[in-house]
Structure formats: structure tokens, C-alpha cells
Amino acid sequence: xxxxxxxxxxxxxxxxxxxxxxxxxxxxxxxxxxxxxxxxxxxxxxxxxxxxxxxxxxxxxxxxxxxxxxxxxxxxxxxxxxxxxxxxxxxxxxxxxxxxxxxxxxxxxxxxxxxxxxxxxxxxxxxxxxxxxxxxxxxxxxxxxxxxxxxxxxxxxxxxxxxxxxxxxxxxxxxxxxxxxxxxxxxxxxxxxxxxxxxxxxxxxxxxx
Ligand SMILES: C[S@@+](CC[C@H](N)C(=O)[O-])C[C@H]1O[C@@H](n2cnc3c(N)ncnc32)[C@H](O)[C@@H]1O
Ligand SMILES: Nc1nc2[nH]cc(C(=O)O)c2c(=O)[nH]1
Ligand code: SF4
Ligand SMILES: [Mg+2]
Numbered sequence: 001x002x003x004x005x006x007x008x009x010x011x012x013x014x015x016x017x018x019x020x021x022x023x024x025x026x027x028x029x030x031x032x033x034x035x036x037x038x039x040x041x042x043x044x045x046x047x048x049x050x051x052x053x054x055x056x057x058x059x060x061x062x063x064x065x066x067x068x069x070x071x072x073x074x075x076x077x078x079x080x081x082x083x084x085x086x087x088x089x090x091x092x093x094x095x096x097x098x099x100x101x102x103x104x105x106x107x108x109x110x111x112x113x114x115x116x117x118x119x120x121x122x123x124x125x126x127x128x129x130x131x132x133x134x135x136x137x138x139x140x141x142x143x144x145x146x147x148x149x150x151x152x153x154x155x156x157x158x159x160x161x162x163x164x165x166x167x168x169x170x171x172x173x174x175x176x177x178x179x180x181x182x183x184x185x186x187x188x189x190x191x192x193x194x195x196x197x198x199x200x201x202x203x204x205x206x207x208x209x
Pocket of ligand 2: 023024027083084109203208209
């Protein structure tokens with residue numbers, strides 16, 4: 001990447017765009033709602049079970065003008081989900097300001113590991129043990145979505161729930177490859193601890209992106 005482009009990416013005027021697609025939000029509170037997804041490349045959190053490892057290396061995804069991303073998005077939906085990769089790797093200020101200027105709702109899927117930037121109507125925080133979320137993201141999260149790969153993730157879930165605000169909605173979501181094993185654990189746990197809800201990756205059952 002040449003220096004000028006790197007500077008534009010650092011400012012958030014360009015972003016490494018992996019893919020964009022119109023689909024149904026599969027997970028969490030907005031599950032079932034049509035939304036346009038913008039997937040930004042770049043993540044160094046390193047979840048071994050990540051279902052989008054192709055997103056990790058930002059250099060593989062073309063730096064794309066943020067204004068073009070927004071022009072495209074607004075043709076498709078009034079709800080925009082920004083995901084990745086880890087979107088907070090980058091400065092989200094320009095992207096979200098432009099989305100808001102266009103009257104769109106801005107949602108983010110984030111691990112919360114980096115500085116919170118951008119104007120968000122909805123923050124889905126999915127914290128990871130390897131790189132814990134910042135206090136600022138915890139305080140501003142609208143939903144907390146813990147991925148359950150094994151039993152220890154239930155302990156981790158309570159630890160993270162203690163850090164979010166009291167009206168944050170709490171979800172346990174099975175890690176996809178372990179779903180047969182962990183769904184019974186989650187079901188039991190939610191019945192015993194009804195402040196939690198179950199979230200499934202419903203798009204994978206529907207065979208949609
Ligand atoms: C691919 S991540 C991108 C956004 C951000 N890096 C994050 O982790 O929140 C989008 C969502 O998918 C979840 N996820 C990733 N791999 C998963 C898997 N194998 N099973 C269940 N959920 C998964 C993440 O926890 C996150 O909530
Ligand atoms: N349909 C659909 N819903 C999703 N919710 C969060 C996703 C993500 O990868 O961030 C995702 C995704 O990749 N597809
Ligand atoms: S933080 Fe998100 S994108 Fe990064 S490795 Fe973990 S699940 Fe994948
Ligand atoms: Mg996904």
C-alpha cells in the first residue's frame with residue numbers, strides 16, 4: 001500500500017473492504033431484520049474458531065473510498081451492519097458520519113478490543129478472552145454476545161456481563177462447530193439464569209450469507 005493510501009486508511013477516508021451484501025441479520029437482538037452488511041478487513045484478535053479468517057489480513061482487501069461504500073449502502077437498506085474483521089481496528093468516524101447523514105441506522109459487530117470510534121445506533125459487543133474489550137465499549141454496548149465454545153465461556157460470560165450497563169441485553173451464542181455439544185449447556189444455563197437469552201447464527205440454518 002503506498003503512503004498516500006495508507007494515510008487515507010488511517011483517517012478512515014478509505015477502508016479495506018472485504019465484501020458487502022444485503023441479507024437478514026442472523027444473530028442477536030435484530031435477528032430476522034433485513035440489513036446491508038459492510039465487512040471491513042483486518043483483525044488481530046485471533047479467535048481460533050473465527051468463521052471469517054479470510055478477513056484477518058487487511059492487505060488482502062482493497063482500500064475503498066468510504067464515500068463509495070456509503071453510496072452503495074444507501075441504495076440497499078436503511079439498516080447498515082458494519083462488521084469484519086474487527087471494524088474498530090479503523091477509525092469509524094467518517095464512515096458512520098456519512099451513513100448518519102444519509103439517514104441510515106448504524107449497527108456494529110465488534111470484539112470491543114480497540115478504541116470506540118463512530119456514531120452507532122446499536123453496538124453488539126462480542127468480547128474475546130485474548131483481547132478484552134475497553135471500558136468505553138462495555139459501557140456503550142446495547143447487546144453482549146458471548147460465543148460459547150466450552151464450559152469456561154459461561155464463567156467468562158458472567159465476568160463480562162458485570163462490566164456492561166444494566167439494560168444491555170445478554171446473549172449466549174454457540175460456537176458453530178461445537179453447537180451439538182454446547183447447545184445443551186446453553187439451554188440449561190439460560191433456564192437457570194434467565195437474565196441470559198440464546199442467540200443462534202440463524203443465517204447458517206437459512207443458508208444465506
Ligand atoms: C466474524 S465477527 C466480526 C466482528 C468482530 N470481530 C467480533 O468478533 O465481534 C462477527 C460475529 O461472529 C461471531 N462469530 C465468529 N465466529 C463464530 C463461530 N465460529 N461461531 C459463532 N459465532 C462466531 C463473533 O463473535 C461476532 O459476534
Ligand atoms: N446474516 C448474517 N448475520 C450476521 N450477523 C453478524 C454477522 C457477522 O459476521 O458479523 C453476520 C453474517 O455474516 N451474516
Ligand atoms: S475478533 Fe471477530 S473477526 Fe477477529 S478473529 Fe475473533 S471472531 Fe474473527
Ligand atoms: Mg458472520
